[in-house]
Amino acid sequence: MTSETKASPADIMPLANVMARLRDPETGCPWDIQQDFASIAPYTIEEAYEVADAIERNDMPALxxxxxxxxxxxxxxxxxxxQAGHFTLQDVIDGVTEKMIRRHPHIFGNGIPREHGHAQWEAIKAAERAGLDPDGSALAGVAQALPALLRAEKLQKRAARTGFDWPDTQGVLAKIEEELQEVHEAASPQEHHEEIGDLLFAVVNLARHLKVDAETALRSANAKFESRFRVMEEIAGEEFDALPLDDKEELWQRAKRRLAEQ
Incomplete structure (x- = not known):
């Protein structure tokens, strides 16, 4: 690593020092001391989603x-x-810095044209996976803990690199219709579980072909539903729960019109 790109520990050391105090076995915080990787992992995932939420709301102070x-x-x-003798925060910083330099030879070094950078990035990542993981599958290294929609998309992208992919959206749409029919024909809870999973997987495939991020699209649909439902409740007031379904459907249409006019 060059002197220009070597990460300095100074900027992050105050945070590292606070964390060391919190984890001190004698004088630290009892809650922090008793945590381990598994207990903290859910918080890590939650914080990543809160970052994404702040970005979606374009809230820079929150971000x-x-x-x-x-x-x-x-x-x-x-x-x-x-504390367990595995690695340090500085190792993490140095490792990711070195990795970014290694994966960008078109920027840091070997004369590859910048427009070929993405292909080079993927080739370097594949070589790294091959060196670290004896699993030779094209699907190796797709983390099990990823959200299901994101993992489905990553599995499909990996498979597509081998040529196993629909040539266009028509095949994907036909697959969705096939899976939907199989949902209709399912005769047991287990069959419903399996067929709905297949249908969702096919829908993610369609999103990928249309270059739509499935996770972001579903988040947008969630937000739209929540906005409309809250307007329905506002219009109906305390009587909302007792209204018949036909009246609720009329409220839904009114909510859609109101929000469209804003």
Whole structure:
């Protein structure tokens, strides 16, 4: 690593020092001391989603705050690893810095045209996976803990690199219709579970072909539903729960029109 790109520990050391105090076996915080990687992992995932939420709302003060919370998770895991003798926070910083340089030879070094950078990035990642994981599958290394929609998309992208993919959206649409029919024909809870899973997987495939991020699209649909439902409740007031379904459907249409006019 060159002097220009070597990460300095000074900027992050105050946070690292706070984490070391919190984890001190004698004088630290009892809650922080008793945590381990598994107990902290859900908080790490939660903070990543809160970062995404702040970005979606274009709330820069919140984004600054949530990025700090996410950085705290990195410091927390790194401190636990250091105490166990695995690695330090500086190792984490140096490792990711070296990796970014290694994966961008079109920027840092070997004369590859910048427009070929993405292909080079993927080739380097594949070589790294092959060196670290004896699993030779094209699907190796897709983390089990990813959200299901995101993992489905990553599995499909990996498979597509081998040529196993629909040539266009028509095949995907036909597959969705096939899976929907199989949902109709399912005769048991287990069959419903399996067929709905297949249908969702096919819908993610369609999103991928249309270059739509499935997770973001569903988040948008959630937000739209929530906005409309809250307007329905506002219009109906306390009587909302007791209204018949036909009246609720009329309220839904009114809510759609009101929000469209804003």
């Amino acid at each position: 600054r705050d949530e990025l700090g919370d996410l950085l705290l998770q990195v410091a927390f895991h790194s401190r636990m690893a250091e």
